[in-house]
Amino acid sequence: MSIARVALGVPLHRLFDYRVPVGENLTAGDVGIRVRVRFGQRLCVGIVVGVADGSDIPAEQLRPLEAVLRDLPPLPADWFRLTDFCSAYYQVPLGEVMLSTLPAGLRRVDPPKARAARRVPKPSAAQVAPELTAEQRQVLAAIEAQGAGFHAFLLHGVTGSGKTEVYLRLIERALAAGRQTLLLVPEINLTPQLEARVAARFPQAGLVSLHSELTEAARTRNWRAAFDGNARLVLGTRLAVFTPMPDLGLIIVDEEHDASFKQQDGMRYSARDVAVFRAHERDIPIVLGSATPSLESWANAADTRTPARYILLTLRERAVAAAQLPAVQRIDTRVERLQDGFSGALLQAIEKRLGRSEQSLVFLNRRGYAPVLACAQCGWISRCQRCAANLVLHLADGRLRCHHCGFECRVPKACPTCGNQDIQPFGRGTQRIEEVLNARFPQARILRVDRDSAKSRKQWESLLEQIHAGDADILVGTQMLAKGHDFPKLTLVGVLGADAALFAADWRAPERLFAQLMQVAGRAGRADLPGEVLIQTQFPEHPLYAALVRHDFPAFAAAQLKEREQAGFPPYAYQAMLSAEAPLIADAIAFLATARAWPQAVEHVDVMLYDPVPMRLARRANLERAQLLVESPSRRALQSFLSEWGGLLQSIKAPSRLRWHLEVDPLEF
Ligand code: ADP
Ligand code: ZN
Ligand code: ZN
Numbered sequence: 001m002s003i004a005r006v007a008l009g010v011p012l013h014r015l016f017d018y019r020v021p022v023g024e025n026l027t028a029g030d031v032g033i034r035v036r037v038r039f040g041q042r043l044c045v046g047i048v049v050g051v052a053d054g055s056d057i058p059a060e061q062l063r064p065l066e067a068v069l070r071d072l073p074p075l076p077a078d079w080f081r082l083t084d085f086c087s088a089y090y091q092v093p094l095g096e097v098m099l100s101t102l103p104a105g106l107r108r109v110d111p112p113k114a115r116a117a118r119r120v121p122k123p124s125a126a127q128v129a130p131e132l133t134a135e136q137r138q139v140l141a142a143i144e145a146q147g148a149g150f151h152a153f154l155l156h157g158v159t160g161s162g163k164t165e166v167y168l169r170l171i172e173r174a175l176a177a178g179r180q181t182l183l184l185v186p187e188i189n190l191t192p193q194l195e196a197r198v199a200a201r202f203p204q205a206g207l208v209s210l211h212s213e214l215t216e217a218a219r220t221r222n223w224r225a226a227f228d229g230n231a232r233l234v235l236g237t238r239l240a241v242f243t244p245m246p247d248l249g250l251i252i253v254d255e256e257h258d259a260s261f262k263q264q265d266g267m268r269y270s271a272r273d274v275a276v277f278r279a280h281e282r283d284i285p286i287v288l289g290s291a292t293p294s295l296e297s298w299a300n301a302a303d304t305r306t307p308a309r310y311i312l313l314t315l316r317e318r319a320v321a322a323a324q325l326p327a328v329q330r331i332d333t334r335v336e337r338l339q340d341g342f343s344g345a346l347l348q349a350i351e352k353r354l355g356r357s358e359q360s361l362v363f364l365n366r367r368g369y370a371p372v373l374a375c376a377q378c379g380w381i382s383r384c385q386r387c388a389a390n391l392v393l394h395l396a397d398g399r400l401r402c403h404h405c406g407f408e409c410r411v412p413k414a415c416p417t418c419g420n421q422d423i424q425p426f427g428r429g430t431q432r433i434e435e436v437l438n439a440r441f442p443q444a445r446i447l448r449v450d451r452d453s454a455k456s457r458k459q460w461e462s463l464l465e466q467i468h469a470g471d472a473d474i475l476v477g478t479q480m481l482a483k484g485h486d487f488p489k490l491t492l493v494g495v496l497g498a499d500a501a502l503f504a505a506d507w508r509a510p511e512r513l514f515a516q517l518m519q520v521a522g523r524a525g526r527a528d529l530p531g532e533v534l535i536q537t538q539f540p541e542h543p544l545y546a547a548l549v550r551h552d553f554p555a556f557a558a559a560q561l562k563e564r565e566q567a568g569f570p571p572y573a574y575q576a577m578l579s580a581e582a583p584l585i586a587d588a589i590a591f592l593a594t595a596r597a598w599p600q601a602v603e604h605v606d607v608m609l610y611d612p613v614p615m616r617l618a619r620r621a622n623l624e625r626a627q628l629l630v631e632s633p634s635r636r637a638l639q640s641f642l643s644e645w646g647g648l649l650q651s652i653k654a655p656s657r658l659r660w661h662l663e664v665d666p667l668e669f
Contacts, residue, residue: 001019001020001053001054001059002019002020002026002051002052002053003017003018003019003020003051003052003053003054003055003062004017004018004019004020004026004035004048004050004051004065005017005048005049005050005051005052006018006035006037006046006047006048006049006065006095007046007047007049007094007095007098007099008037008039008044008046008095008099009044009045009046009095009096009098009099009100009107010039010093010095010096011093011096012093012095012650013093013094013646013647013650014093015049015050015094015095016037016039016046017052017055017056017057017062018035018037018062018063018064018065019059019062019063019064019065020051020064020065021064021065024065024068026048026051026065026068027051028051029074030048030051030068030074031048031049031050031051031074031080032047032048032049032073032074032075032076032077032079032080033047033048033068033069033070033072033073033074033075034046034047034048034068034069034072034106035047035048035065035066035067035068035069036065036066036067036068036069036109037063037065037066038063038066043066043109044109045069045099045106045107045108045109046095046099047075047095047098047099048074049080049094072106072224072227075098075244076244076246078244078281078282079242079244081281082242082274082277082278082281083097083098083101083242085274085277085281086267086269086274088639088643089277089639089664090267090268090269090664091642091643091646091662091664092266092267096266096267097267100266100267101239101242102223103216103219103220103223104216104219104220105216105217105219105220106220106223127197127200127201129165129168129169129172129201130165130319132165132169133162133317133319135161135162135314135315135316135317136162136165136166136169136315136319139155139166139313139314139315140166140169140170142311142313143170143285143287143313144173146285146311148177148249148284148285149283149284149285150279150280150282150283150284150285150286151285151286151311152276152279152280152285152286152288152300152309152310152311153285153286153287153288153310153311153312153313154256154288154289154290154293154297154298154300154301154310154311154312154313155287155288155289155290155313155314155315156289156290156291156293156298156301156312156313156314156315156553157289157290157291157314157315157316158291158315158316158317158318158325158522158551159291159318159325159518159519159521159522159523160318160319160320160323160325160522161291161315161316161317161318161319162315162318162319163254163289163291163315164194164197164254165319166287166289166315167183167252167254167287167289168197168198168201170250170252170287171183171198171201171202171205171233171250171252172201172202174249174250175202175205175232175233177249178247178249179232179247179248179249179250179284180226180229180231180232180233180234180245180246180247180248180249180250181232181233181234181248181249181250181251181252182234182236182240182241182243182245182248182250182251182252182275183198183233183234183235183236183251183252183254184236184237184238184240184241184251184252184253184254184261184271184272184275185235185236185237185254185255186237186254186255186258186260186261186483187211187237187258187260187483188209188211188213188235188236188237192457192461192464193464193485193486194235194254195207195209195235198233198235202232202233205231205232205233206225206230206231206232206233207231207232207233207234207235208222208225208226208231208233208234208235209222209234209235209236210222210223210226210234210235210236210237210239210240210243211236211237211239211240212237212239213457222234223243226243226244226245227243227244227245227246229245229246229247232247237260237271238260238261238262238263238269238271239263239271240271241271241274241275241278242274248278248282248284249284250284250285250286250287251275251278251279251284251285251286251287252286252287252289253271253272253275253286253287253288253289254289254290255289255290255483256272256288256289256290256293256294256297257290257292257293257294257297257515258290258483259512259667259668262667268661268663268664268666270665270667272288272294272297273665276288288310290515291515291518291519291522291553292514292515292518292519292553293553293557294511295511295557295560295561295564295571296570296571297310298557298561299561299571300571302554302557302558320528322528323525323528324525324530324531325525325531325551326493326521326522326524326525326530326531326532326533327530327531327532327533328521328533328535328548328549328551329532329533329534329535329549330534330535330537330540330545330549331343331345331346331534331535331536331537331540332537332538332540333536333537333538334538338536340436340440341428341432341433341436341496341497342436342440342494342496342536343534343536345534346362346494346534346536347440349492349494349532349534350362350437350441350474350492350494351441352492353473353491353492354441354443354444354473354474356491357470357473357489358489358490358491358492358529359467359470359472359473359474359475359487359489359490359491359492360473360474360475360490360491360492360493360494361474361475361476361477361481361487361490361492361493361494361520361523361524362433362437362474362475362476362477362493362494362496363477363478363481363482363493363494363495363496363520364428364429364430364433364476364477364478364495364496364497365478365479365497365498365516366427366428366429366430366478366497367392367429367430367431367450367451367452367478368392368393368394368401368403368429368430368431368452369392369393369394369395369396369425369429369431369432369435370392370393370395370425370426370427370428370429370432371390371392371393371426371427371429372390372391372392372393372425372426372427373391373393373400373411373423373424373425373426374423374424374425374426375415375417375418375420375422375423375424376420376422376424377415377418377420377422378415378417378418378420380415380416380417380418380423381426382400384402384404384405384407385407386402386405386407386619386620386621386622387402387404387405387407387617387619387620387621388617388618388619388620389402389403389404389617389620391407391408391409392429393411393425393429394431394452395411395425395431395432395435396431396452398410398411399411404617404620404621405620405621407621428496428497430448430450430452430476430477430478431448431452433476433496434446434448434476437474437476441473441474444473444474445471445472445473445474446472446473446474446475446476447463447466447467447471447472447474447475447476448475448476448477449463449467449475449476449477449478449480449481450476450477450478450480451478451480454480460480464485467487468487470489475490479516479519479520481520481523482516482519482520482523483519485523487523488529489529490523490524490525490531491524491525491529491530491531491532492524492531492532492533492534493520493521493523493524493531493532493533493534494533494534494536495517495520495533495534495535495536496536497536498513498517498535498536498537499537499538499539501513502539502542502544505616506616506668506669507564507567507569508667508668510544510560511560513544514544514547514548514553514556517535517548518548518551518553520533521533521548535548543556543559544556547559568631568633570665572633573631573632573633574631574632574633574634574635574638574665575629575630575631575638575664575665575666576629576630576631576638576642576662576663576664576665576666577627577628577629577630577662577663577666577669578592578595578627578628578630578649578660578661578662578663579615579625579626579627579628579660579661579662579663579669580592580625580626580627580654580658580659580660581620581623581624581625581626581658581659581660582623582624582654582655582657582658582659583622583623583624583657584624584655585614585618585624585626587624587654587655587658588612588624588625588626588658589612589614589626591652591654591658591660592612592626592627592628593612594652595628595645595648595649595652596609596611596612596628598645598648604637604640604641605637606632606633606634606637607630607631607632607637607638607641608630608631608632609628609629609630610628610629610630610631611628612626612627612628613626613627613628614626614627615627615669616669623659627669629669630642630645642662642664646662649662
């Protein structure tokens with residue numbers, strides 16, 4: 001009797017045997033085919049990972065396959081190796097990895113009738129490639145010199161240095177060689193410009209995009225085009241890293257440092273790291289590009305003590321001859337007093353731009369009107385009832401909002417505790433800055449760009465259009481505006497409120513701040529107009545700002561890496577984080593303590609388990625949260641420990657409302 005071994009999307013580290021019904025012929029060649037099976041009471045889709053002649057389970061106890069879904073050819077072997085790797089590395093059951101990385105349309109028990117919808121080709125004036133700069137030519141030559149096998153390149157290029165043009169030339173080569181390319185970007189939402197540019201350059205490549213904003217049908221269709229090999233070029237966000245591509249010959253990860261490559265729920269994988277594994281496994285080149293590489297990648301490329309694992313390539317100059325890097329200056333706010341958050345120097349600089357019909361950007365990475373509302377009489381402050389956090393004042397629509405759990409309510413007219421009618425906002429968010437600027441420059445057209453004003457992709461695109469059309473004089477924006485956009489008329493960037501990140505408890509905060517400020521500074525002076533960046537700070541001598549003034553990422557990175565090495569932090573240590581949340585903190589801590597006390601856990605050499613502690617955001621949505629850090633100087637030691645420990649965690653008895661998850665290589669905690 002023939003048995004199908006099936007992976008299902010359930011949180012169990014095991015596979016499930018089903019009987020192949022009479023009349024259905026399943027062979028080894030069908031491994032990778034989807035099947036419909038009964039699991040408990042429900043029907044679900046699984047993937048055949050093996051076909052055998054018998055099972056440990058008596059035949060009469062085995063359920064039959066309900067159907068073999070032959071609408072899709074079997075998933076390929078390299079996709080199996082990729083999902084297998086992720087399952088082992090991230091400690092997620094294989095079936096969950098497999099099913100969660102398929103588009104929803106292929107996971108459904110009753111797939112909607114596939115409509116033969118053709119992609120509407122984008123009307124694009126075929127784009128002419130510019131003459132390469134000398135630096136671009138060198139970079140391309142260096143990549144070509146390594147041949148077609150696996151090599152990881154770290155392309156470090158200042159903003160505007162023409163990294164994208166390098167990608168396009170590499171894609172051109174891959175297409176000419178008959179290979180497919182996977183181009184990963186952080187958030188497709190933020191990069192409609194790139195999509196248009198790539199489509200215009202390669203109108204014949206059948207470019208498809210894969211990201212979470214597509215409809216289920218579109219995502220399935222695009223995935224299928226990549227799988228069938230019809231799409232020679234796939235542009236996608238992190239989830240696209242799993243797309244089977246039969247002729248894959250090149251992977252590019254743009255803005256490789258970006259935190260959105262890290263999935264924050266379900267399987268908490270890093271698409272960048274998975275991409276590197278995939279390139280290695282397929283024996284093809286991978287290019288990681290950034291103006292501010294992650295320190296992990298930088299250490300891999302620039303480490304002088306061990307042979308570098310990545311090949312470092314550098315673009316030092318901006319590609320457009322006339323475009324200079326902006327002059328970065330610090331405004332010492334201990335000397336220059338602020339009015340409503342602004343220094344006189346910044347206000348003057350904005351005024352100058354208004355006079356010249358150029359654009360200014362005021363960057364503040366905090367949305368809302370003010371981070372908290374407070375009563376000076378009794379000390380009441382707007383706290384979220386469900387989280388250990390403040391409610392943020394959103395004056396634009398008269399709401400108090402929790403940015404952690406989504407709770408919201410009307411702004412009270414008086415203090416809920418003492419009745420005082422004079423309750424005041426404290427601190428400043430983008431809405432308040434917009435208000436200050438409106439009062440100061442009544443004639444200026446001011447546009448706020450943050451997650452509140454650009455909720456949907458449509459809104460975001462329309463904001464971008466307004467900026468490009470020159471319908472805005474001053475932009476007030478969060479990091480949304482920092483990434484990858486070209487605003488030719490923008491010549492001034494003012495940075496407010498950046499100091500907090502210098503001394504944050506999170507030791508990765510400086511790395512993120514530096515990247516953000518480099519990115520946002522890179523918006524200024526992209527065309528023939530020189531740019532200027534003014535940073536308001538109380539700590540003008542801080543080395544981070546000093547490096548920024550010199551546009552010196554290598555110096556910043558070297559200093560950070562030295563600190564990390566001394567402190568024993570990644571990339572000089574490997575970490576995993578076990579987190580638990582429950583209505584009672586004692587339950588969360590007890591779960592972690594049980595996990596920690598597992599005898600083998602204590603005995604593992606080279607692996608250190610810290611004490612369970614409450615998380616920085618200790619309560620969210622009425623759940624108390626705690627975490628347990630696991631650390632090792634050796635990735636291998638950590639992996640071997642996790643492979644045993646992961647199984648144990650499943651067996652710990654925990655209160656029913658307790659939730660836990662294990663995250664490997666955590667970025668934020
Ligand atoms: P990055 O991705 O490094 O920030 P881009 O690739 O977006 O930089 O290039 C910045 C600008 O320079 C774009 O307007 C692009 O069209 C232009 N550019 C890139 N390469 C060249 C080149 N070789 N000659 C002229 N312009 C170029
Ligand atoms: Zn009060
Ligand atoms: Zn909340």
